[in-house]
Amino acid sequence: xxxxxxxxxxLARWKLLGGVFAGVLVVAVLLALLLPKQYTANASVVVDAxxxxxxxxGMGALATPSFLATQVDIIRSERVAQKVARxxxxxxVPLLQEQWRxxxxxxxxxxxxxxxxxxxxxxxxxxxQSNVIEVGYKAGDPAFAAxxxxxxxxxxxxxxxxxRVDPARQYSSFFDLRAKEARDALxxxxxxxxxxxxxxGIVNADERLDIETARLNELSSQLxxxxxxxxxxxxxxxxxxxxxxxxxxxxxxxxxxSSLKADMSRQEARLQEMSxxxxxxxxxxxxxxxxxxxxxxKVLEETRRVTSGVGVVRSINQDRVAQVRSDLDAQRQxxxxxxxxxxxxSVLQRDVENAQRTYxxxxxxxxxxxxxxxxxxxxxxxxxTASPPVKxxxxxxLVNMIVGVVGGLLLGVVAAFFRELxxxxxxxxxxxxxxxxxxVLGVLPSPSGAKGAxxxxxxxxxxIVGQGAGRLAAN
Numbered sequence: 001x002x003x004x005x006x007x008x009x010x011l012a013r014w015k016l017l018g019g020v021f022a023g024v025l026v027v028a029v030l031l032a033l034l035l036p037k038q039y040t041a042n043a044s045v046v047v048d049a050x051x052x053x054x055x056x057x058g059m060g061a062l063a064t065p066s067f068l069a070t071q072v073d074i075i076r077s078e079r080v081a082q083k084v085a086r087x088x089x090x091x092x093v094p095l096l097q098e099q100w101r102x103x104x105x106x107x108x109x110x111x112x113x114x115x116x117x118x119x120x121x122x123x124x125x126x127x128x129q130s131n132v133i134e135v136g137y138k139a140g141d142p143a144f145a146a147x148x149x150x151x152x153x154x155x156x157x158x159x160x161x162x163x164r165v166d167p168a169r170q171y172s173s174f175f176d177l178r179a180k181e182a183r184d185a186l187x188x189x190x191x192x193x194x195x196x197x198x199x200x201g202i203v204n205a206d207e208r209l210d211i212e213t214a215r216l217n218e219l220s221s222q223l224x225x226x227x228x229x230x231x232x233x234x235x236x237x238x239x240x241x242x243x244x245x246x247x248x249x250x251x252x253x254x255x256x257x258s259s260l261k262a263d264m265s266r267q268e269a270r271l272q273e274m275s276x277x278x279x280x281x282x283x284x285x286x287x288x289x290x291x292x293x294x295x296x297x298k299v300l301e302e303t304r305r306v307t308s309g310v311g312v313v314r315s316i317n318q319d320r321v322a323q324v325r326s327d328l329d330a331q332r333q334x335x336x337x338x339x340x341x342x343x344x345x346s347v348l349q350r351d352v353e354n355a356q357r358t359y360x361x362x363x364x365x366x367x368x369x370x371x372x373x374x375x376x377x378x379x380x381x382x383x384x385t386a387s388p389p390v391k392x393x394x395x396x397x398l399v400n401m402i403v404g405v406v407g408g409l410l411l412g413v414v415a416a417f418f419r420e421l422x423x424x425x426x427x428x429x430x431x432x433x434x435x436x437x438x439x440v441l442g443v444l445p446s447p448s449g450a451k452g453a454x455x456x457x458x459x460x461x462x463x464i465v466g467q468g469a470g471r472l473a474a475n
Contacts, residue, residue, distance in 0.1 A: 009417065010413065012420075016415055016416050016419055017412035017413065020411050020415045021405075024404050024407050024408035024412075025405060028404025028407070029404065036140055038139070038392055038393055039138070039139060039141070039142040039389045039393060040123070040137065040145060041146035041386040042384075043134075043149040043150055043152075043385055044127075044134050044382075044383040045133050045381065047132075048380070071133060074159060075122075075133070076119060078112065079159060080156050080159050081115030081116070081118045081155075082114075082115045084148065084151040084155045085115055085118065086111065087154065088148075088151055096110075097110070118148065122152060123136040123138065124136075135152050135153055135156075142389050145386070145388070146386040146389070153386075157382065160380055165374075168375070171365075171369040172369035172372075178362045178366075182355065182359040182362050182363075185359075186352070186359050188355075189351040189354075189355045190355075192348055196348055200341050200345075212335045212338045213335055213338075215334075216331045216334075219324060219327055219331050222324050223324045226317060226320050226321045227321055230317040230321045263295055264292055264295040267291055267295060268292055271292060274288060
């Protein structure tokens, strides 16, 4: 269908179009005047985007579209609506009780039925590009609408506190039980450590090990020194047993031996002098020689006595080396035993420390959960309070008239179009061409005078007549 055809149909069916338009407009005006007035009260809340530093539960990304959408769903939840019904005592209203019985026959809880009814009139919309959520309620009474909007905000904030506190209380109970178990484990570990220390007589395992190690090092030093002394004694004893015993330091440094040798040297010098002067056979020379021989025997006896003492020293030193070696071996066993005891004590001590850390960690989480379970704050705050509106939100006469004008025009056009389809007529040259499939040669003017439609058709027909004549001449 071309635009001239569509326009000709509207001009031909103008009465039907005008009637439908006027009827729709009248209905819209009557609805605006007769329908009961509805008032919308608005309150608002703001979501704080900052994370609570004292909360032990992560709340994810705040003030994001998904988070705000979640808050909108919470406000529109049946839990919040039922809380509003309980707070305003709507279940005690006789009119609502009667309506509930008629609607449900008592098969549905009254709070649930009232909550569903309240949610139908609730409007919740997050503001664009901000953290504010608008809460609106529509009712016939302005005061009731304001009370319901404020009631939903209050119930929403209370529900947020419950949603935050209830998990904290559950965590608090959980951590309380875990803390008791951790305390029992800590006491058991401390008891094992104390029993072990009491049985082994250990006050400080590290201190005892240090003492025993120092004693072991001291014995090792003594053994090395005694071994050196013993080796020297063995060497001296071997020399004393041989021909060089008289050259031992003990013999050379002995005062008796030195005195005897000095006397013997003097006597030998005197013997040499008297032998030269008196001769070897002289009685004095013989007596002096006998004295020298006696001194020599005394020197030998004293030397043997001194060298026998070297053997005794050797034996003593060897005994001391054996004793120190035995003490060293025993001390080494003590050190090893002390290390074993320290290792066992260290294991028990680490068990105590691990149990203590576990208990401290659980106790810290318990304290945090306990504080969180007593919290009455949320990250959402009431921004504005709803007040009874002065003007109704619906119906609005101007809005209804605009809707009536637009709707009336659309319905009038649709009605004229369908009326034309049910009773099709030729109204312009395009209709003739479409119906018979031949070009139009001419158009006669209307007897009543040139009208808008006929003029339009005539102007088009002259163009088409020329085209048709040219085609006939060609044929």
